[in-house]
Amino acid sequence: MTNTPVAELLARSNRLGSDPRNTNYAGGNTSAKGTETDPVTGEQVELLWVKGSGGDLGTLTEPGLAVLRLDRLRSLVDVYPGVEREDEMVAAFDFCLHGKGGAAPSIDTAMHGLVGSAHVDHLHPDSGIAVATAKDGERLTKEIFGERVVWVPWRRPGFQLGLDISAIKEANPQAVGTILGGHGITAWGDTSAEAEASSRWIIETAQAYLDEHGAAEPFGAAVPERAPLEPQERHAKAAALAPHLRALASQDRTMVGHFTDADVVLEFLASEKLAALAELGTSCPDHFLRTKVKPLVVDLPSDASLDDVIARLPELHVAYRDDYQGYYDRNATPDSPAIRGADPAIVLVPGVGMFSYGKDKQTARVAGEFYVNAINVMRGAESVSTYAPIDESEKFRIEYWALEEAKLQRMPEPLSHAGRIALVTGAAGGIGKAIATRLAAEGACVVIADLELDKASAAAKEIGGRDVAVGVQADVTDPIQVQAAVDAAVLAFGGLDLLVNNAGLSISKPLLDTTEADWDLQHDVMAKGSFLMSQAAARAMIAQKLGGDILYISSKNSVFAGPNNIAYSAVKADQAHQVRLLAAELGEHGVRVNGINPDGVVRGSGIFAGGWGAKRAAVYGVPEEELGAYYAKRTLLGREVLPEHVANAAAVLTSDELSHTTGLHVPVDAGVAAAFLR
Template sequence: MTARQHDTVGELLARSHRLGADPRNTNYAGGNTSAKGLAADPVTGQDTELLWVKGSGGDLGTLTGEGLAALRLDRLRALKGVYPGVGREDEMVAAFDHCLHGKGGAAPSIDTAMHGLLDAPHVDHLHPDSGIALACAADGEKLTRDCFGDSVVWVPWRRPGFQLGLDIAAVKEDNPGAVGCVLGGHGITAWGDSSDECERNSLHIIGTAARFLAERGRPEPFGPVLEGFGPLPRQERRERAAALAPLIRGLASADRPQIGHFDDSGAVLDFLSREEHQRLAALGTSCPDHFLRTKVSPLVLDLPAAAPLEEAEARLRELHEEYREGYRAYYERHAGPDSPPMRGADPAVVLVPGVGMFSFGKDKQTARVAGEFYLNAINVMHGAEAVSSYSPIPESEKFRIEYWELEEAKLRRMPPPRPLATRVALVTGAASGIGRAIAHRLSAEGACVVVADRNTQSAEEVAAELGGPDKAVAAAVDVTSEEEIAAAFRAAALAFGGVDLVVNNAGISLSRPLLETSADDWDTQHRIMARGSFLASREGARVMKAQGLGGDIVYIASKNGVFAGPDNIAYGAAKADQAHQVRLLAAELGELGIRVNGVNPDGVVRGSGIFAGGWGAQRAAVYGVPEEKLGEFYAQRTLLKREVLPEHVANAVFALTGGDLSHTTGLHIPVDAGVPAAFLR
């Protein structure tokens, strides 16, 4: 890369990061930026003019050089001579590949033509709420003229593509004093002779539109507050959201499993409290970037906030069936012979007055972004209704975007999901040792993980190791407490929509002979392992039943549940209790599609919180070996002569839950390197 090329790309990335860091400018993964400049042709060594533009699927705020597509401008602009017209403009996307410079970088997006055909060195295309509010207002063209005069020009709605690029290029040529345009039903585009000028023009359009809406807008554009639809108090609101989340997640997963996200921000709650929220929600979302993730419209519960929970649940089920029928009808109204198959009729956004917004996707990030986009839509509706009336693009055009073959091709390019994608796991005792290894393995296989442990700081550290809130959350849990167990499952419901997989791992051990074992020793062992597992399984089964998606419960029991080792009465008896809970619950929960299995490890010394807490020293004394040799001692008494590590137990948990053992329940898997006395009979 030459110094000149480096400067152009560096400026482009810096501008993209600044614009993408502020949600007032554009939504996550929305919009694109570009720059033109000279670089050496790798074949001739001669300078050639290039376009660097954000590639398909990237995000401005985190854009890297690898996320840019690099194209030769002479070849890109020569495509005008072979353009077959609007009816076949999708063919032009494949033609972009023939314009790439060298290896080309990222895949060019559908908006590449907008940037390449425009006669400006720097171009920004963004989706700001203020700009889309004008773009989706019934008299958006007049409002754009009132707001900007001749400096920003209205471009009527056209689906993104080659023709839109030609349209914008013509607008710029016909309006030499203009710095950008408002794209009807879509967003804004700005340009400049330098990167700084382009950024200033983008921010000028966004800020001017926002001030125009604020100064010209009428108060309460969503209408007055509806009696009974105001926000519930925060604690009550969160408890009701956690109670509803598993049911709503189950409904949203009728066609395929989904991960959930919950938002009870002020803008969402205010919208749902207002008289016009039902009418506006029915009109659907606005910008194409929005409804690709939110679907054309949300499901809205039509009951006041304080309606009895049972009534709300029953009504949600009815509305879900109505939504599915309506979505199928929408598909059938617009689908043609070449349309991709319907992808699913469940809502991606569910709105509950007084409580908040539930959004769904294939993973937590997708679910969260769907919610963020619907919040963008609320802001757009607010702005449009403040100065005019909200008028998004027609339903037929939304269908053309949603079921666009180019979008379908993008979906086909996505890598296959990991085995535990869309599953939510709650692991007790997950802050160290076996539990931490299990949390890491389940997360690596695609699960969202609730790291439940009484050591809050360590639990938060493990959740951070797993990737933070889009991957894992921490929950402070003493498993002997019904209240804390219930709170952990509520946290899971608010973070991810529910729970599909419970791993009962929390444990403690005291090694003493019978005559030295106190009643407190016995009670402590049984409260944590027998009672704690029972409580977690019971709460997990409640959530799984509400979801209707089946699930898994796994007990980390022990070979000591079947092997009568010395000086181990309280621990061994508690583990035997856990082992029989597996059988009892497998028999009881099978009709709900919930599988219950166990793992029986031998002593796991390395990385174990139990062994580090004194159990190791006690067992070493029983066997007459140095504590640092205890792992070796355990290994030598096995058939395979191998030490059992936390990762080996985690492997067994994944084997039970990863999909290949879908017809297995009531099983205990030994992970002990072969201890004949612990063979299951």
């Protein structure tokens, strides 16, 4: 594929998309035109390769391209029914596809196909959007770029915009691109290198102008009362607020969160113009589709007490929802889609930082990144002019566009644990890792807690990237480390829905050989550790008002009396009763508490590998390597229990399938009659 139009397009797209100065995640699109042999006729046919709907330039691969026949695409001009019916043209793109067509064509396909250059880039750079959203953007475009870049007044993306830019290209042969009012830039070239050079020149020239001519304090003076708190205090306050803020963001549907206290955010929050600019909202469609039209701003000083902030949040939330409902009511037409929810996607807390929300971690993180883009856009526009985003009515037309609604309807059904945040202790290996892996596979975000940070981080990396799993170090016997683990969870993902008390160890000794230290160690890790973890997790769950699950990995030994096992079996019985006690206490908050009683899990178990297996094998008079088979033979089903079997039970117990079950212990022991629950 070397030097083919597709290879050049992908390489250019990846270079442009990997630099946030050029475009945001999943923002913009690129294209190339060329010829290939028609497999039916054997003749050469002109094709358009263009980034498909929903793709990301920085990671674009060939399957992410839509492939269309240019002759058919250009023929659509002759049947175009006019701007009032331009949405119909998107369906017509499907009849222009070549072969299997690749990805679904995006709304910008017409722009790429109709513009008379072989290579076209449409991007959303902060510097370009700053000019595009300036009150006198047309004048600035002329001043910055001369005749090489043409101003295009705001028009919603679609077929008519493609026609407009095509006509501008024809009428301005000296031009290399356009500034799209309120939106972004489009650039072109006869070769891929020329198109990329044109894009970069527009972006860099705009930024150079802003740097040279921009005001020193585009956001006005810093407000001392909203100055950033010191990092340690800032993070502690953010962690304490996170569950309460997630409760606000999740009234309509459960959301995952992301927190950032980047300097660019803290500067904006401390600025004189915070309230006014936040009220104006974002402008670029890619921005407000993810951030909503405006954020919720906590209107309190940085040093406001935690109690005062928490007390203020409900009133701010009601006002935000009323405002959003008003926005919907003012702009909706009889054929508009139903309101999709009135909760904020962005919450700004002066002195602390920004919380962003989405259906999963990636969506939440990207929403935050887009609002940072918006801050940069506001700064640029305010530094040389006045920030003037597109009208509210235009934002609504895009947010509640029938085409956008159709895209949402095509999304797959969510997995069983989508939107849920789990913390699993002792999860770097064995049962804990199997549970974390299974929960992540079901759509959950997972925090891997373990005594060794390196192992926890390695397990998290194996399970998924930063949007799926993170590792934290935690000694569950230490209340400070326990709270730090919960704080890490709520800062990483916005909250906490599911705790798995799995951390443990085992000492196999008869009564007369069991020391006080043995007894204390067993009870510190599993009885005290489970208590501390449940207590810290329950605080977050109660604050969220979203219910939750606490799951104890107990043991058949909690009800089965075996030899030489006094400390271990006693502490497992303690855990088993914690399940019942907490189920009774937390039910009013919608928190379910259940347990799993596995039989001995030999393979993949850190406990068994650490010497417990050898001791239990000696008790039963079998070689250690045959211990798993020995356990299996004594069960009714004759099967060995593996970590994955416990993980299966954990996934079911914490799913909506058992939404009305609490205080239950589920045996995962292949049938040990002596451990039957009574």
